[in-house]
Amino acid sequence: MTSNTLFCSSWDKSDQYPLSLIKLGPNIGTAQALRNILEANAPNLFYSKGKIPVIEFQKDESAEVVRREIVSEDQLLSWLAVPGSNIAGDDNFSNDRRGSSGGPGVTSPVVANSSVPRRLSEENTSSSIPASLSSSSSPAAKSPSSTVRCTFVFFQAPSSEAHLDVTLEMASKILTYFQVMPSYIEFMSVFTVVFGHQVEAVELRFSGFRERVLLSHSARGLNLEELALSGRNYQLCYNIKCVARKYPHSKKENWLWSARQASIHHQFDMAEGTSLWIMTAARSELQKRVNTLTGAEGRPEDKCFSTPAKSFIASLSVHLLLAQWGTEDWRGYIRWLEQVLEEKTIYALRTSDFIPSAEDISFVQKKEDETNKAIMMLEANADILGSLERFYRGLMANTDFELRRNAECKRAVSEFILQIQAFRHEFKMHSARAKTLGKITADRKNLVQQHLQAHSTEQMKLLTEQAQREAINMRVIAIMTFTLLPATFVSTFFSTDVVKYQGVGTQDGISTESYSPLALQRWFQVVIPLTVVTFAFAGCLLFWKHVKTCVARLGKSLLTCFRRMSSSRNRRISSGPCC
Numbered sequence: 001m002t003s004n005t006l007f008c009s010s011w012d013k014s015d016q017y018p019l020s021l022i023k024l025g026p027n028i029g030t031a032q033a034l035r036n037i038l039e040a041n042a043p044n045l046f047y048s049k050g051k052i053p054v055i056e057f058q059k060d061e062s063a064e065v066v067r068r069e070i071v072s073e074d075q076l077l078s079w080l081a082v083p084g085s086n087i088a089g090d091d092n093f094s095n096d097r098r099g100s101s102g103g104p105g106v107t108s109p110v111v112a113n114s115s116v117p118r119r120l121s122e123e124n125t126s127s128s129i130p131a132s133l134s135s136s137s138s139p140a141a142k143s144p145s146s147t148v149r150c151t152f153v154f155f156q157a158p159s160s161e162a163h164l165d166v167t168l169e170m171a172s173k174i175l176t177y178f179q180v181m182p183s184y185i186e187f188m189s190v191f192t193v194v195f196g197h198q199v200e201a202v203e204l205r206f207s208g209f210r211e212r213v214l215l216s217h218s219a220r221g222l223n224l225e226e227l228a229l230s231g232r233n234y235q236l237c238y239n240i241k242c243v244a245r246k247y248p249h250s251k252k253e254n255w256l257w258s259a260r261q262a263s264i265h266h267q268f269d270m271a272e273g274t275s276l277w278i279m280t281a282a283r284s285e286l287q288k289r290v291n292t293l294t295g296a297e298g299r300p301e302d303k304c305f306s307t308p309a310k311s312f313i314a315s316l317s318v319h320l321l322l323a324q325w326g327t328e329d330w331r332g333y334i335r336w337l338e339q340v341l342e343e344k345t346i347y348a349l350r351t352s353d354f355i356p357s358a359e360d361i362s363f364v365q366k367k368e369d370e371t372n373k374a375i376m377m378l379e380a381n382a383d384i385l386g387s388l389e390r391f392y393r394g395l396m397a398n399t400d401f402e403l404r405r406n407a408e409c410k411r412a413v414s415e416f417i418l419q420i421q422a423f424r425h426e427f428k429m430h431s432a433r434a435k436t437l438g439k440i441t442a443d444r445k446n447l448v449q450q451h452l453q454a455h456s457t458e459q460m461k462l463l464t465e466q467a468q469r470e471a472i473n474m475r476v477i478a479i480m481t482f483t484l485l486p487a488t489f490v491s492t493f494f495s496t497d498v499v500k501y502q503g504v505g506t507q508d509g510i511s512t513e514s515y516s517p518l519a520l521q522r523w524f525q526v527v528i529p530l531t532v533v534t535f536a537f538a539g540c541l542l543f544w545k546h547v548k549t550c551v552a553r554l555g556k557s558l559l560t561c562f563r564r565m566s567s568s569r570n571r572r573i574s575s576g577p578c579c
Contacts, residue, residue: 067291160283352454
């Protein structure tokens, strides 16, 4: 089967990406699993409409850079030179990706020639196959080689809490057309957003570096002259993270910082010098930086793709741009964490009268979590740059990579590695500082908790003392009540008519009263013995309770002593001489 036939077959199944890719081999199981992930995340990952910025650089240095924005599937098919697209009236999309050697703006004969229909022959009318690969036995009908040498494709979202401005169908077609390695699905999936879930919008804990190298003559990809592909290429997928302040606030502790990341796919064809970049990110920051890098004020070597060597050197600059983007604002973010932690916990160090609240504990815990998250992202970035450095070192040692003999490429890779090492060292330094901050934050959290516990203990002490005073007062009242209980009972009993010592009445309008010593004597004779009996009974109860407590303690002590003696005897027996 020819490469064109394989590619056309792959394009027919583009809606099944990554199962549509060519030469999956033993990776078919992984591709199926990734397809399931893509289908599961599609409703929360892609938008119903597309808006895909694209930047293209031609082989001819004098050619104008093509910048376009694809907003529909018809425009996408026209850009990819697929028959059946209906954008003839749009100057930006009337030409396919190939053009002639005269530079951009020259329409492909297969697409523009009125004698050649845009639709395929009758037997292929059910397939939308790229025009540059439509089968034709006539040399005159064959498309010229593509003059595009570098393509940037941006899958972007308005914010980290929004879906990507690309549909699943458009993304699948682009990824199939460029035969992007399946692993890129994992990197795109981190931008899945489920509205209403109280979790981070972007999966920041995922980090990875994937590579696929097909440089030898035996192991190679598709050889498509029409797309300027020799089949000897390498592909990279990785992601990198940074932080940025959303907007300031009057109170520094209320500043909002946003953790951001970008998922990168890069492929480079060694023989033709054709390179592709697909960047998935929230917001258009990376697109603006690429425009600046390759714009009028950019360095000539960063936008020159006339030879494979120059195209390779230009690709290194993009890696450095991404590394530079990842290093920004980390110093300010860590400094902010240090300052707000110091302001919130400084009084816990200076005075013992510091009284923290539950909000203080929550605040310090939140800053500890943010610090740990920063450490994780910094370590991940450092590892990614380390993997990137190892890849290009291995690439320059690969005998199948012919550009390793080019002096300019050698020098460019050496400088690239030095700069990558510098960025990696910067990540390591920020990580070390964040780790120190993490330890300080943990110590401050413990200190604040100790202050809170001490305050709680002091409050408990005050409550205990108050309870003791109230218990003493209640005990006094109870004793007084207990003491007067017999007298109260006797007085009440004597006030009845059961016992009567004299009559009290009036005579001639004058009240007659009499004192009865016998009544008072009888009252004392009954009250005093009854009070003694009451106290004796209460004392017996208290004594019996005390005896029971002492007996229980004694029994427990004897049982413990017996167990110790038994254990000691068993050890002596077990350690005795063997017969």
